[in-house]
Amino acid sequence: MKRALFIIFKKYNGILEGGGMANQRNLTMAQQILGAENVDTIYIHDESKKRSLANIFLSAVCMPFGYYNGLLPHKVKEIIKKTEDYDYVFLSTSLFGIIAKELKAANYKGTVIAHFHNVESLYYESCLSKKLPFRQIIIRCAAKNDNYCCQYADIVLTLNRRDSDILQKMYGRGADILVPIALADKCNNITFDQDSKTSEKPLCLFLGSYFAANVEGILWFIKNVLPHVNIRLQIVGKSMSKLKENSDMPDDIEIISDAPDLAPYFLSADFMILPIFSGSGMKVKTCESLMYGKNILGTDEAFEGYSLDTDKVGGRCNTAEDFIKCIKHFAKHPVRRFNQYSRLTYEEYYSEDSSLKTFQAVFD
Numbered sequence: 001m002k003r004a005l006f007i008i009f010k011k012y013n014g015i016l017e018g019g020g021m022a023n024q025r026n027l028t029m030a031q032q033i034l035g036a037e038n039v040d041t042i043y044i045h046d047e048s049k050k051r052s053l054a055n056i057f058l059s060a061v062c063m064p065f066g067y068y069n070g071l072l073p074h075k076v077k078e079i080i081k082k083t084e085d086y087d088y089v090f091l092s093t094s095l096f097g098i099i100a101k102e103l104k105a106a107n108y109k110g111t112v113i114a115h116f117h118n119v120e121s122l123y124y125e126s127c128l129s130k131k132l133p134f135r136q137i138i139i140r141c142a143a144k145n146d147n148y149c150c151q152y153a154d155i156v157l158t159l160n161r162r163d164s165d166i167l168q169k170m171y172g173r174g175a176d177i178l179v180p181i182a183l184a185d186k187c188n189n190i191t192f193d194q195d196s197k198t199s200e201k202p203l204c205l206f207l208g209s210y211f212a213a214n215v216e217g218i219l220w221f222i223k224n225v226l227p228h229v230n231i232r233l234q235i236v237g238k239s240m241s242k243l244k245e246n247s248d249m250p251d252d253i254e255i256i257s258d259a260p261d262l263a264p265y266f267l268s269a270d271f272m273i274l275p276i277f278s279g280s281g282m283k284v285k286t287c288e289s290l291m292y293g294k295n296i297l298g299t300d301e302a303f304e305g306y307s308l309d310t311d312k313v314g315g316r317c318n319t320a321e322d323f324i325k326c327i328k329h330f331a332k333h334p335v336r337r338f339n340q341y342s343r344l345t346y347e348e349y350y351s352e353d354s355s356l357k358t359f360q361a362v363f364d
Contacts, residue, residue, distance in 0.1 A: 002090035029359035067146040095223040097148030114153035118280040127212040159282045160305030181282040182355035197334040202270035209238035217275040224320035266292040274298030293343035312341040
């Protein structure tokens with residue numbers, strides 16, 4: 001049986017965010033196909049140890065040469081040496097492009113697989129503050145690694161066609177295989193209430209951690225939509241309590257940070273509100289919402305990469321007027337809180353079972 005080595009930045013012991021969920025899915029697929037005993041992992045960072053000042057300084061010095069976030073030259077050499085016993089090396093992010101380059105320079109005979117969560121250079125260009133020191137160094141480092149993956153990986157994976165087309169335009173190579181977001185089913189033991197309907201004052205849930213695209217989206221919604229609709233707004237996500245530092249935040253918005261279990265919030269919500277306007281890849285929060293059979297009101301970006309009928313899911317809303325119109329419509333014309341179409345879409349296209357066949361082509 002063939003063996004695979006996964007390279008991952010860190011081991012996730014707490015609440016998984018989008019990237020961590022995608023990495024877990026990829027690892028699970030490999031274990032199912034190759035056997036758990038034939039899949040090993042290397043974590044670049046040991047989260048139990050604090051990084052030294054010398055290590056941080058060296059990381060900054062090496063970044064212009066393509067070594068991102070503490071992936072130092074000596075670590076790459078150690079990884080190259082370990083790969084001799086593996087048929088596959090799976091780079092969990094395109095920020096490991098330098099490893100693909102060095103593997104080929106070392107005449108590695110196996111298959112190098114590069115997984116793009118995003119087009120990383122564009123992702124960092126959109127989310128990093130223009131006031132941040134060394135911003136351009138970080139963006140160029142990400143671009144260098146994206147390019148290395150396109151040049152040296154044997155198989156390139158992207159989440160959607162859009163990212164593949166962008167890679168083709170920027171670096172002359174698109175994806176070999178599209179692997180949409182897929183999540184392990186957390187609803188096996190849940191009995192959905194298929195009869196209750198949305199209320200006249202619906203409970204609307206925004207899910208997402210505290211980072212640029214999420215903050216931008218929910219603050220836009222609070223400013224431009226919330227004053228014109230009669231809803232209860234709940235915001236749930238890692239470190240989202242920081243939103244309370246915004247002096248314009250209405251007092252009646254409920255904000256929950258670092259919830260260990262999201263199920264109660266999904267199950268109680270009438271609608272998911274996904275006003276996301278920037279980013280790349282696919283939005284994991286959309287997949288989670290489908291998994292729980294939710295009604296979703298989202299932007300083009302929230303639905304990017306998903307094969308579904310947005311009218312049946314809830315509604316596609318790209319302006320404040322779109323959101324206001326949809327919310328007022330459903331307040332007057334209640335629908336079932338459990339959206340069977342959403343759930344069936346998840347099962348058919350975005351569950352781990354649906355993803356397995358795609359990954360069998362990756363580890364062929």
